[in-house]
């Protein structure tokens with residue numbers, strides 16, 4: 001076998017891709033993983049993870065991902081720190097092209113390219129990501145027990161995050177730039193009934209303020225121009241996610257929000273191409289779920305290789 005030909009190629013290096021690499025390599029098939037210039041995925045952006053099983057004490061995102069990477073390498077997966085920039089799924093074996101123009105072929109492909117939380121793009125927001133500013137209430141809500149937090153957004157995910165955060169926070173401000181929410185009516189009714197929730201309409205986030213960590217936000221009334229400060233050390237940006245699927249557009253079925261459409265067994269619309277993790281998961285977006293679907297995808301790929 002030429003060194004550019006593999007039986008399984010995995011695209012993406014978060015928990016889904018690395019778990020898939022561990023299972024595929026352990027299945028003793030030639031496995032390569034293309035993980036981008038800085039492999040490790042979204043967990044590299046966070047300091048402490050408290051909900052990944054097996055770690056009684058919080059584990060640093062970087063440590064968890066370094067462990068997964070070393071494990072995949074030890075088991076024989078070949079790791080390339082390069083992006084895949086084009087795929088050809090029309091002919092089998094499939095062809096994948098890297099950023100440097102190299103071509104690789106694979107009999108089965110597992111896509112685990114993840115999804116990025118959408119950010120507003122304010123410099124002060126980016127400064128405090130992982131230090132008070134979060135794109136994931138499920139991940140970080142627990143750190144704000146008894147404190148005040150704000151959620152920025154007005155759709156279903158913002159409403160769900162605000163409701164979820166009432167479990168921990170003393171008070172939840174939901175800040176929305178328009179005069180009505182986009183969230184579905186059922187969620188809106190729950191928000192209105194939530195004693196700890198205050199909805200602030202017609203306001204935008206101007207600045208996250210703080211020292212080493214975020215301490216609060218300055219928000220602006222879009223009708224009057226007046227500003228006010230909320231002393232919320234937790235700032236949850238809930239304006240949606242963007243799955244990393246641009247290179248698969250027209251090659252695989254994507255849903256209306258650009259997530260890869262995959263069945264319960266991680267099969268996509270092309271036989272031999274599987275998807276795992278946040279890139280096919282509009283609902284959960286958790287590391288353990290990504291790892292679980294990565295395992296499934298590798299097992300399905302191994303079965304596909306046996307049968308084809």
Ligand SMILES: Cc1cc2nc3c(=O)[nH]c(=O)nc-3n(C[C@H](O)[C@H](O)[C@H](O)COP(=O)(O)OP(=O)(O)OC[C@H]3O[C@@H](n4cnc5c(N)ncnc54)[C@H](O)[C@@H]3O)c2cc1C
Nearest residue numbers: 012013014015016041042083084114139277278285286287
């Ligand atoms: C700040 C933050 C805190 C979080 N905290 C927690 C937590 O406490 N607990 C928890 O369970 N979850 C947490 N999450 C969510 C968790 O990180 C994700 O659910 C998980 O990382 C998804 O894994 P994934 O493998 O699907 O994709 P990702 O982690 O997104 O990894 C995908 C990787 O693929 C690479 N890639 C993309 N396109 C290409 C390409 N074309 N070629 C090569 N590589 C490519 C990307 O660069 C990225 O490295 C957090 C997320 C964030 C942002």
